[in-house]
Amino acid sequence: MSEELNPREGVIHPEVRAPSDESERGPDGRRLQHAEAASKPIRADAPREPQPRGAKIKGNRPIDQGEAAERFLAAPLHQKAHDERLWDVRKKRDAAAHGIPEWEELREIASQIKAHTLTHLDDYLAQFEAAAKANGVHVHWAEDGAAHNRIVLDILQKHGAKSLVKSKSMLTEECGFRHFMAAHDIDIIETDLGERIQQLDEEEPSHVVMPAVHKTRLDVADVFARTLGTDPDNDDAHYLAESQRETTRPLILKADAGLTGCNFAIAETGTVVTCTNEGNADLSGNVPPLQIHSIGIEKIIPKVEHLGVFIRLLSRSALGSPITQYTSHFRAPRAGTEMHMVLVDNGRSERLGMEEFWTSLKCIRCGACMNTCPVYRRSGGLSYGATYSGPIGLIIDPTFNKRKYSTLPFSSTMNGSCTNVCPVKINIHEQIFAWRKVLAEEHQIPLLKQGMMKAAGAVLSRPAAYRAAISTADSALRALPRFAVYNPANTWGKKREMPHAPRQSFHAWYRQNRMNKDGQS
Amino acid sequence: MSAREAIFARLKANRPAGDYPLPAVPDFAPLVGDDLVAEFTERLARMGGRVERAGSPADPFAPVRSRLAGAAVIASAVPEYSGNRDLRAAQRPQDMADVDVAIVRARFGVAETGSVLFTESDLIVNSVAYLAQHLIVLLDPADLLANIQAAYKRPEFGQSAYAVLHTGPSATADIEGVLIHGAQGVRSLTVLLLRRTAPGPI
Numbered sequence: 001m002s003e004e005l006n007p008r009e010g011v012i013h014p015e016v017r018a019p020s021d022e023s024e025r026g027p028d029g030r031r032l033q034h035a036e037a038a039s040k041p042i043r044a045d046a047p048r049e050p051q052p053r054g055a056k057i058k059g060n061r062p063i064d065q066g067e068a069a070e071r072f073l074a075a076p077l078h079q080k081a082h083d084e085r086l087w088d089v090r091k092k093r094d095a096a097a098h099g100i101p102e103w104e105e106l107r108e109i110a111s112q113i114k115a116h117t118l119t120h121l122d123d124y125l126a127q128f129e130a131a132a133k134a135n136g137v138h139v140h141w142a143e144d145g146a147a148h149n150r151i152v153l154d155i156l157q158k159h160g161a162k163s164l165v166k167s168k169s170m171l172t173e174e175c176g177f178r179h180f181m182a183a184h185d186i187d188i189i190e191t192d193l194g195e196r197i198q199q200l201d202e203e204e205p206s207h208v209v210m211p212a213v214h215k216t217r218l219d220v221a222d223v224f225a226r227t228l229g230t231d232p233d234n235d236d237a238h239y240l241a242e243s244q245r246e247t248t249r250p251l252i253l254k255a256d257a258g259l260t261g262c263n264f265a266i267a268e269t270g271t272v273v274t275c276t277n278e279g280n281a282d283l284s285g286n287v288p289p290l291q292i293h294s295i296g297i298e299k300i301i302p303k304v305e306h307l308g309v310f311i312r313l314l315s316r317s318a319l320g321s322p323i324t325q326y327t328s329h330f331r332a333p334r335a336g337t338e339m340h341m342v343l344v345d346n347g348r349s350e351r352l353g354m355e356e357f358w359t360s361l362k363c364i365r366c367g368a369c370m371n372t373c374p375v376y377r378r379s380g381g382l383s384y385g386a387t388y389s390g391p392i393g394l395i396i397d398p399t400f401n402k403r404k405y406s407t408l409p410f411s412s413t414m415n416g417s418c419t420n421v422c423p424v425k426i427n428i429h430e431q432i433f434a435w436r437k438v439l440a441e442e443h444q445i446p447l448l449k450q451g452m453m454k455a456a457g458a459v460l461s462r463p464a465a466y467r468a469a470i471s472t473a474d475s476a477l478r479a480l481p482r483f484a485v486y487n488p489a490n491t492w493g494k495k496r497e498m499p500h501a502p503r504q505s506f507h508a509w510y511r512q513n514r515m516n517k518d519g520q521s
Numbered sequence: 522m523s524a525r526e527a528i529f530a531r532l533k534a535n536r537p538a539g540d541y542p543l544p545a546v547p548d549f550a551p552l553v554g555d556d557l558v559a560e561f562t563e564r565l566a567r568m569g570g571r572v573e574r575a576g577s578p579a580d581p582f583a584p585v586r587s588r589l590a591g592a593a594v595i596a597s598a599v600p601e602y603s604g605n606r607d608l609r610a611a612q613r614p615q616d617m618a619d620v621d622v623a624i625v626r627a628r629f630g631v632a633e634t635g636s637v638l639f640t641e642s643d644l645i646v647n648s649v650a651y652l653a654q655h656l657i658v659l660l661d662p663a664d665l666l667a668n669i670q671a672a673y674k675r676p677e678f679g680q681s682a683y684a685v686l687h688t689g690p691s692a693t694a695d696i697e698g699v700l701i702h703g704a705q706g707v708r709s710l711t712v713l714l715l716r717r718t719a720p721g722p723i
């Protein structure tokens with residue numbers, strides 16, 4: 001696939017069409033689009049528009065996602081660029097999935113491996129721990145985020161470490177790691193470009209894979225001018241990325257410790273696997289004299305051979321590329337250094353006991369459900385006011401705080417597209433509805449929405465019919481089918497008209513134009 | 522009760538009912554044709570890397586000559602080329618900060634994705650593969666595997682302290698989707714197809 005990816009569809013909104021194309025090209029001069037690259041230039045251009053900020057957090061009060069979404073919608077350049085960008089990634093994911101004949105079988109196997117592992121998690125964690133210890137790794141257990149932070153602080157203090165470089169980790173976001181360490185005078189440096197932008201702007205990441213996807217280059221230029229001293233009038237993406245590289249490199253070289261997250265933890269070998277495009281997990285793990293890996297206990301898979309399933313699914317689902325630039329397997333310490341692994345529960349073992357929700361623990365954080373979600377694309381990740389946003393956020397945020405996140409399961413049109421793209425086959429939209437019921441029963445939601453619940457229940461009480469309806473409507477359409485917008489289960493989108501429908505759906509176009517010509521990309 | 526005991530107790534108590542056997546993973550037919558070199562070359566190019574065939578036996582490095590000629594510091598982990606930075610004498614990973622070009626040999630390549638694998642013994646100093654500005658990778662065409670599934674049957678993953686698949690150079694598109702090479706790690710990755718002369722990996 002390349003720029004010829006549906007030239008007729010014309011989905012790029014004229015206001016975000018880029019005047020030029022700065023992306024890297026391959027040896028043959030063809031435009032490249034691996035990593036998080038867009039398949040065609042998308043650019044939010046002048047006039048400058050202030051970046052819409054995320055949901056207003058008021059202690060434990062329920063998040064008003066709709067209010068933040070309205071502000072995002074009121075910033076048309078940001079909204080359109082965000083929407084186009086994520087939709088583009090979604091299309092690349094489709095093309096990558098179509099390129100593998102066994103795609104559906106892989107999803108099924110991945111889902112079954114996860115179900116098996118989660119239902120035997122104590123055994124596999126014990127196996128992982130024993131293997132890691134035999135490899136010379138120090139293993140720690142944390143019941144919650146606060147314990148994780150204290151354990152890491154303790155390791156750092158024992159080594160007299162004052163600075164730590166880290167790669168992207170949603171788990172450490174969950175733990176409030178950066179804020180905690182700031183209070184203890186430890187310098188934390190994010191090394192993923194998107195995450196670094198967010199750190200410098202004192203904002204949370206808005207997407208699990210692309211933390212700064214809601215920002216335009218002008219926003220980044222502002223942040224870097226303010227924090228790194230770059231030229232405020234230079235918004236060239238190459239200049240900005242290079243400025244970040246040049247300013248971060250010395251910090252990496254000086255850092256006392258390095259920390260990575262974990263995409264997969266292999267029970268049989270005690271290995272932590274990270275998938276990145278920048279190589280920053282490898283810098284964090286291989287440069288500083290002290291190495292720490294933070295691992296959510298649900299990341300375990302039994303054997304190395306299972307990576308052959310998950311690695312094939314992850315980057316294709318996330319970005320449409322066959323693999324990330326770096327797939328790194330950390331198993332034992334480098335000679336003369338210490339390697340620590342912190343296994344973190346933070347609500348996971350409780351979630352395992354929730355009959356309707358435990359399968360959400362299968363999530364491999366690919367972000368595909370977010371990219372395909374019309375609500376997410378049009379409101380931005382920060383509107384959810386939680387660590388996890390988009391469809392996956394709706395079903396796991398309430399497990400962290402039922403009251404604060406009680407309204408989130410209503411930020412969905414219930415079109416089911418998230419479920420269709422999930423590489424581990426989590427029944428996301430059904431869990432969203434199940435949460436609505438739980439929260440209604442526990443009176444966590446306002447009466448208005450409880451009224452909506454009754455109407456929604458009528459539709460969803462016939463799940464087979466509903467499922468059939470959403471799948472024949474090819475539920476990830478650019479614009480939602482009318483019935484999905486106007487069905488009573490949609491508690492989000494009635495007023496918010498869905499934008500610019502393509503003349504033809506991607507699937508229909510794909511089947512017509514590419515399947516026969518090019519079965520594999 | 523320790524944190525470990527508490528977590529294990531909850532996991533046991535909360536184990537979902539039902540039988541969830543571990544599925545067998547079938548051997549999927551490779552998505553690539555028989556010409557693994559051509560497939561590898563094409564796939565790696567799409568991921569931002571490039572592949573060159575070695576020059577004549579007298580001058581195998583000819584295709585990357587210009588890259589090497591422009592480099593002040595060359596760190597070589599391979600017997601086929603002597604650089605001017607001795608990796609084995611390095612005291613700290615940070616010593617690699619000024620390396621312009623690193624030359625390393627891959628254990629194997631993967632045609633389906635255009636990836637190459639290194640372990641800590643191939644790199645000698647792991648950090649050189651990230652702190653160097655450019656990476657030149659020697660790969661014996663006989664070491665090409667068809668797909669990722671085949672790769673994960675190799676013993677390196679159970680034996681090495683560190684094993685890493687590189688698929689092209691360091692890349693980011695975190696700013697408006699504009700693809701940029703050299704985000705944090707190497708700015709370019711070139712694979713030079715060159716048979717092993719020394720005996721294979723230990």
Ligand code: SF4
Nearest residue numbers: 363364366367369422
């Ligand atoms: S729920 Fe599924 S689609 Fe969403 S991030 Fe997790 S694995 Fe990906």
